Amino acid sequence: MSSLSTTLRDAWSLARPFWNGEERWAARGLLAVVVVLNLALVAMNVILTYWQRAFYNALEAKDWDAFLGLLFIGRESGDAGSVFGYMPGFCLVAALFIVVAVYKLYLQQALQIRWRRGMTTQAMARWLSRRAYYRIALTDRATDNPDQRIADDIRLFVDDSLTLGLGLLSSVVTLLSFIAVLWSLSDGLTVFGLDIPGFLVWAALFYSLLGTGLAHLIGRRLIGLHFERQRAEADFRYALIRLRDNAEGVALHRGEADESRILQGRFGQVIVNWWDIMRATKRLTFFTAGFGQVASVFPIIMAAPAFFAGRIPLGGLIQTSTAFGQVQGSLSWFVDNYRDLTEWRATVERLAGFSRAVDGALAHAGEGPSVAPAADGAVSTENLDLRLPDGRVLLADGSLRIVPGEAVVVTGPSGSGKSTLFRALAGIWPFGSGRVAVPEAEKMLFLPQRPYLPLGTLRRAIAYPMPPEGLPTETLVEALEAVGLAHLVPRLDEEDAWDRRLSGGEQQRVAWARALVAKPDWLFLDEATASLDPEAEARLYGMLRERLPGTGIVSIAHRPAVAEFHDRMLRMESGRLAPA
Numbered sequence: 290m291s292s293l294s295t296t297l298r299d300a301w302s303l304a305r306p307f308w309n310g311e312e313r314w315a316a317r318g319l320l321a322v323v324v325v326l327n328l329a330l331v332a333m334n335v336i337l338t339y340w341q342r343a344f345y346n347a348l349e350a351k352d353w354d355a356f357l358g359l360l361f362i363g364r365e366s367g368d369a370g371s372v373f374g375y376m377p378g379f380c381l382v383a384a385l386f387i388v389v390a391v392y393k394l395y396l397q398q399a400l401q402i403r404w405r406r407g408m409t410t411q412a413m414a415r416w417l418s419r420r421a422y423y424r425i426a427l428t429d430r431a432t433d434n435p436d437q438r439i440a441d442d443i444r445l446f447v448d449d450s451l452t453l454g455l456g457l458l459s460s461v462v463t464l465l466s467f468i469a470v471l472w473s474l475s476d477g478l479t480v481f482g483l484d485i486p487g488f489l490v491w492a493a494l495f496y497s498l499l500g501t502g503l504a505h506l507i508g509r510r511l512i513g514l515h516f517e518r519q520r521a522e523a524d525f526r527y528a529l530i531r532l533r534d535n536a537e538g539v540a541l542h543r544g545e546a547d548e549s550r551i552l553q554g555r556f557g558q559v560i561v562n563w564w565d566i567m568r569a570t571k572r573l574t575f576f577t578a579g580f581g582q583v584a585s586v587f588p589i590i591m592a593a594p595a596f597f598a599g600r601i602p603l604g605g606l607i608q609t610s611t612a613f614g615q616v617q618g619s620l621s622w623f624v625d626n627y628r629d630l631t632e633w634r635a636t637v638e639r640l641a642g643f644s645r646a647v648d649g650a651l652a653h654a655g656e657g658p659s660v661a662p663a664a665d666g667a668v669s670t671e672n673l674d675l676r677l678p679d680g681r682v683l684l685a686d687g688s689l690r691i692v693p694g695e696a697v698v699v700t701g702p703s704g705s706g707k708s709t710l711f712r713a714l715a716g717i718w719p720f721g722s723g724r725v726a727v728p729e730a731e732k733m734l735f736l737p738q739r740p741y742l743p744l745g746t747l748r749r750a751i752a753y754p755m756p757p758e759g760l761p762t763e764t765l766v767e768a769l770e771a772v773g774l775a776h777l778v779p780r781l782d783e784e785d786a787w788d789r790r791l792s793g794g795e796q797q798r799v800a801w802a803r804a805l806v807a808k809p810d811w812l813f814l815d816e817a818t819a820s821l822d823p824e825a826e827a828r829l830y831g832m833l834r835e836r837l838p839g840t841g842i843v844s845i846a847h848r849p850a851v852a853e854f855h856d857r858m859l860r861m862e863s864g865r866l867a868p869a
Contacts, residue, residue, distance in 0.1 A: 296634050299641035303446065307407040316407075319400040326393035327455055331462045333386050336377070338470060338611045343376055346604035397451060405447045412439050412643075421650035424719050428678050432646040434523035442519070442640050449633040457622060464619035471612040489591055493613055496587065497620030500580045504624040508573035511628060514566045516635035521562050525555040536789070570628065577624055584621070588613030657719040662729030667692045668714065668811060668841065673723035675709050683709050687723070687866040689859065693810070696834070696842040698852050700869060701861035707845045710861065711735065711815050714843070727811075734809035738816040740800035742788045748781050751802050760806065768802035771832060773825065793820035801829055805836060812837070814844040823850055830854040 308316060340359065347355035358364030363378040416422050416435060425432055432438075472490050532539060532548055539548055592609040595601045601609065618625070658673055668691045675684040683706030691697050699707050712718035713725055715735050727733065742750045748757045751765050766778050774795065788796065797820050804812055812833075818826040827850065833842070834854060844851060852858050858869040 296637050300446075300450065300637045303408070303637065303640055303644065304404075304450065306411055307404055310407060310411075312403060312407055316400065316403055319396055319403070323393060323397050323400060323455065324458065326389050326396070327459050328462055329389050330386065330393065331459060331466055333382060333389070334463065334615065335466050335470065337382060338467070338608050338615075340376060340379065340382065341611060342604035342608040344379075344604065345607045346602050349603040397455065401447055401451055404451070405444055408443045408447065409439060412443060412647075415644075415647050415651070419651055419654035420717055421647050421654070423717060424650040424653065425646050427719070429646050429649070432643055433520060434527055435643060437519075437523040437526070438639055438643040441523075442636050442643075445632070445636045446640055449629060449636065453626060453629060453633060456626065460619040460622040463615050467612045467615040467619070471609070471616050489588065489609065489613055490616065492587075492591055493616045493620060496584070497617050497624075500576075500621055501623045503576060504573065504580075504627050507576050508569065508627050508631070510569050511566065511573065511631040512634050514562060514569060515632045516638055518559075518562050518566060519635055519639055521555075521558040525552070525559050528552055528555045534789070573627065577627070580621070580624060584614065584617050588617070653719065658713050658721050658723045658725050660716040660725045660727065663726035666728050667726070668728070668843070669726045670713070671724045671726075673713065673721070673725065675706055675713055675718065675721040677709075678720055682864055684721075684861065684866060685864045689866060691841055691843060693728075693841050694839050695857075696844070696855040697857055697859060698844045698846055698855040699859045699861055699866075700846065700852075705861045705863075707861050708737075708815050710866070711737075711813055711843075711845065714813065732807065732809040733811040733813070734804055734807050735813045736797075736800045736804060736815065736817040738797075738819050739793075740796045740803075740817075742791075742796060742799065744786075746782050746784050747777060747787060747799075750787050750799055751806060753803065755807065764806055765802075768805040771805055771836075772798040772801045772829065774798050774802065794825070797821060798829075801833070804833070808837060809840060811841045811843070814842065814846075816845050816847070818846070818851075823848065826851065827854075 307313075343355070344359045347359060355364060359376065359378055361378045361380050363376055363381060365375055416425075416439070422435070425435065468490055471493065528551060532552070539545065588610045589606070591613070592601065592606055596603075596606045623630070658670075658675075663669060668689075670687060670689050673684060673687040674682065675687070676682050687710070689697075699710065701707050709718055713721065714727070715733075716725065716727070741753070743753050746757070748760075748765060751757075751768065752760050762781070765781060769775060769778055769781075777795075787799070791799065797817055800817060818829060821829070826848065830851065831854065833840075842855065844855060846852075859866055860869040
């Protein structure tokens with residue numbers, strides 16, 4: 290686990306872009322108002338201690354008029370704590386307290402959502418920038434569950450940072466405000482002939498520092514446990530999502546028993562971690578609960594000799610108890626918030642780790658085969674070397690050239706690197722060297738074996754990645770009918786989880802409809818008909834050559850019949866790419 294100074298530096302590096310960004314003035318203004326309202330609450334608490342003294346003194350003196358005045362509209366008073374010689378009544382102070390507390394919470398929540406929006410937007414932009422998400426998925430197994438870090442950890446970081454930060458500020462201001470009150474109420478104490486003025490202040494300081502040290506000693510294990518808890522929860526949720534997304538495959542394999550073992554294993558880690566947290570929390574709560582109980586009577590015990598000696602009235606005793614409690618509570622802020630601090634620290638470490646992973650991915654974004662515009666309009670490679678993340682070579686010194694309108698099929702055994710070659714031609718593969726040249730102004734469309742269907746309507750899925758609004762409905766209907774999906778036309782504007790609703794073959798047909806709509810200059814097909822029968826495959830390829838005669842086509846396929854729809858064949862095997 291990182292040191293406290295490292296955690297604070299990481300927290301500031303996470304927060305700084307928002308507080309120095311475009312929304313900085315609105316955010317700083319909101320924060321300033323919230324701080325002022327917090328200070329107002331502290332000021333009213335100070336006034337209430339003096340109100341308590343006057344109120345309990347009135348009770349002790351059986352002064353009915355003073356009692357009513359202090360309870361409702363207030364009364365003239367020359368006591369300390371009065372405002373312009375007037376001690377406000379409890380109803381006035383309580384009403385103002387309620388209004389300030391409500392708007393303090395409301396504006397704090399407004400600041401929370403602004404801060405969360407700013408951090409989330411920036412995190413998503415950096416994660417998606419230059420395909421950092423893709424490199425992290427390939428290489429960084431330590432950065433688990435980026436979805437949870439963006440969705441949950443940012444929310445926790447913002448909420449806890451504001452709550453703990455404002456709480457600490459209030460505690461500091463409360464300490465400074467009430468320590469003067471407590472000092473004025475304290476008798477001197479003589480120990481071994483040494484006079485100690487304001488001994489109640491020193492007693493509160495000693496009591497709180499002792500509690501803080503013991504709380505850290507007892508509860509420090511919670512820091513690591515909360516970090517592990519977030520990871521275990523995220524791993525369990527990921528396993529559930531993966532089961533949901535692959536429900537058909539699990540059902541076909543009758544893999545429920547194995548999936549249950551996997552889920553129980555992941556959830557078992559959550560349970561084990563939770564029991565560890567429970568045991569550590571139990572030990573900490575034994576201490577903090579006892580600490581709080583003793584603190585409720587400790588100031589009374591300290592001030593009791595002066596009360597019984599007649600040096601302070603009942604109201605003074607109550608005010609002393611309240612002031613001591615406020616000072617001790619402020620000094621014990623660390624003890625009272627230790628559990629929340631451990632969770633906040635774990636959140637900071639997860640977000641900082643995610644940020645460093647994105648930084649590392651962006652720093653290596655320029656690695657891999659270079660992609661340059663092709664002056665002659667052809668797709669070509671020179672001295673292309675392709676490797677896996679572990680360094681294993683898939684292709685050495687590979688060269689190819691495909692002219693516009695030409696159709697080429699690439700074959701080879703599974704695992705030989707055909708799909709990786711496509712990723713290199715798309716400019717996204719980060720491991721390797723050499724040069725890839727593609728026409729700069731040409732439209733290129735890549736259809737993988739498992740098509741990507743975005744969230745939303747079927748119309749959006751067909752148009753992807755183009756916006757669907759600019760495409761005529763007739764064009765989309767014609768494309769669906771051409772690929773054999775006429776039965777889906779009535780559902781064009783229906784929102785659904787299409788990647789789960791449609792069969793594998795239907796999903797591939799949607800991807801082919803996407804190609805007909807986009808009319809790309811270059812179309813790359815990575816086993817894009819693997820889920821279709823040979824007759825449907827032949828119909829789609831024949832239709833493609835007929836409707837898009839000028840489109841350059843590069844296909845990966847295992848079925849020999851696909852070759853008849855292409856002009857030539859290349860074979861990739863044993864690190865070589867050569868004519869078949």
